[in-house]
Amino acid sequence: MIRFVLCALALTLSGFVRAQSAGTPDAQAVSVPPATPFTAEMVEKGREQFHRTCAQCHGRNMVNSGTTVYDLRKFPTEQRDRFYTSVTNGKGNMPSFKGALEPGAIELLWSYVATRGGKEL
Template sequence: MSPARTAIALAAGVLFASAVAAQARFPVDDINKGREQFHRTCSQCHGYNMVSSGTTAYDLRRFPVDDSGRFFNSVTNGKGGMPSFKDALTPEQMKLLWAYVGSRGGKEP
């Protein structure tokens, strides 16, 4: 194989591996359902597609993706200016929301 071809093959391998890694944590379907749920119940404070200045509500694009426990706790019990969603959302809906937020909206950190 020529060096150029080797480089292309390597790059393709890296791209493929990262695409697989991105899908490994959350199924794409869950991320998409989470996005819909997010825009029904969260975006009025946290912004469309999680885009917010972070001045009035936490900027969720910065939420630590390795801390699902903190996510579920804050959403369940509320925090500061955020209400509790204990009675408003089922555990399944919260799981879908985490797929969306925890994958940075499907982009993975």
């Protein structure tokens, strides 16, 4: 009887661990739309979205010390998929914006971040 209870407990826990790991940000697939060339208008709309959504943690115009939150001025511009995944699923202390931001809004944010606020347009 004890052996049966231990086996049942082990199976339950292994299912719980699998369910927990399936819910981690890296495990959740994100649909990333095709990239489009950045325009000055996109970057400006991205700046506006950034200040509504991201500036309270990542700093106005992306300026922060980088000690408590990620310094987005250093985000690798070749890692667009990673940006979408982080914004959609959250990462570390950053909350998920899944359902709160449409892919179009995330693309505007990406245009702002990837061009370093329009400096690399």
